[in-house]
Amino acid sequence: MTRIFTRYTVASLIATGISQVVLLVLYWAWEADAMTASTIAFLVGSLPHFLMIRRWAWGNKGKAGRQAEILAYIVVTAAGGVLSIGITTVMDWLLDPLITDRGWRTIGLVVAYLASGAPVFLLKFFALDKVFRRREIHHTPDADNDSQHTETDTSTVQPHAA
Template identity: 75%
Template sequence: MKRIFTRYTMASLFATALSQVALLVLFWAWEMDAMTATTIAFLVGSVPHFLLIRRWAWGNVGNEGRRAEIIAYIVVTAAGGALSIGITTVMDWLLEPLIDDRGWRSFGLVLTYLVSGAPVFLLKFFALDRVFRRKASHTPSAPTDSQDTDAATSTLQPHAA
């Protein structure tokens, strides 16, 4: 579990970095509105995040279970994304009359985006782990905890003749 969580965290940091760069470019340089820029930035990070966590964190390959993983990822990520997009949009609305400089407002939006994503980070991990691990636990190379326990117990107990 520790290895999976570490890899999930690293993939999340990478996806967040991609999203932040996209948000800065779209909002500051291209002067898009906050909702559009945040939505696109969110999507920019979501696709590589799914690919990384599926293959690298949980070690799932092939088509088996992919549909359930995609659906779970979309539902869980969309809920977190909607929260981040909504909070970032409201923050832009609050900052606009206070800060004229678009660069400083961009910084405020990036900070808001990061902070708004933090509360759902663990919830998202545990929700996705239930779906992604279910597939991984059915492969012979990834025995479940109960299989490990059963194997250890059977070697300690005498066999009936």
């Protein structure tokens, strides 16, 4: 679990970095409005984040379980995205009359965008872990009942030597 969480965290930091660059370029350099800039920034960071956490953090590849993972990722990430976009947009609205310099307002938006992601970070991890963590069914022979089985977390299962 620690390895998965560490990799999830690193993937999240990379995706957040990508989103922040996009937010800065769109809002400050291209002068897009806060909602547009934060929405595009969020979407641009989401795709590499999904690919990194699926393959690198949880070690999933191929088609098995991919539909459920995509659906869970969209639902969980969209909830976090709505929060981030909403807070960033409200922060822009609040800062507009107080700070006229677009550069300083951009810094305020970046801080708001980062702060909005923090509260949902752990909740998002645990929600996604329920879907992304692959489980194997191992049958345990029993003298009385051959139908017993145990569920094992595949992230800790080691291959058997031949």
